[in-house]
Amino acid sequence: MHTTNSCIDKYYDDIAKRLLKAAKQCIPTSTGRCTKHWWDDELNDLLQISLDRHSLWVTVGRPKEGVIYAEMQRARLRYKYAIRVKRNTFSNNQWDELYNIQSNEDFWDRLKFIKGSDKVIPGKVGDAVGNDQILELFRNYFKEIGQPYNNESKEVFKQKCEKLKNSGNFGSGYT
Numbered sequence: 001m002h003t004t005n006s007c008i009d010k011y012y013d014d015i016a017k018r019l020l021k022a023a024k025q026c027i028p029t030s031t032g033r034c035t036k037h038w039w040d041d042e043l044n045d046l047l048q049i050s051l052d053r054h055s056l057w058v059t060v061g062r063p064k065e066g067v068i069y070a071e072m073q074r075a076r077l078r079y080k081y082a083i084r085v086k087r088n089t090f091s092n093n094q095w096d097e098l099y100n101i102q103s104n105e106d107f108w109d110r111l112k113f114i115k116g117s118d119k120v121i122p123g124k125v126g127d128a129v130g131n132d133q134i135l136e137l138f139r140n141y142f143k144e145i146g147q148p149y150n151n152e153s154k155e156v157f158k159q160k161c162e163k164l165k166n167s168g169n170f171g172s173g174y175t
Helices: 004-026 041-059 067-099 104-115 130-145 151-167
Strands: none
Touching: 041 067, 104 130
């Protein structure tokens, strides 16, 4: 005879199994590899060339010198360099575009796209509260740090260091 708790457990397990089955059938999943929004066919080709050269190098006994070793190294370096260029180019263009956005919604939508996250946007950053103030804080901060280094900024930096040192928040290891 079944007790009430065992019936509930059975129904619970059955519902959980059906939900997992439905999720596997309906919710798209990605492979373990992280998708990069700046990845393109050129990088796929360079990756494949690099993998092919590496396989050949392994097949011939992993020599530490020679033509096959040099080709394997060259393919790998070309691939890694292309990744760095694509990532940095995309990133710089995206941040420039973000800086010029005037609408709050467009700003946050674009920032979510760049960062690749659907996390909740904070309602407060520092003293800024709300989207308008956070957007303005972001603009002012990056406008300030984006200024070229000169004697005036050097003096301001020295003053900030002195103020920090005098406030007692500086560790004893600093002079």
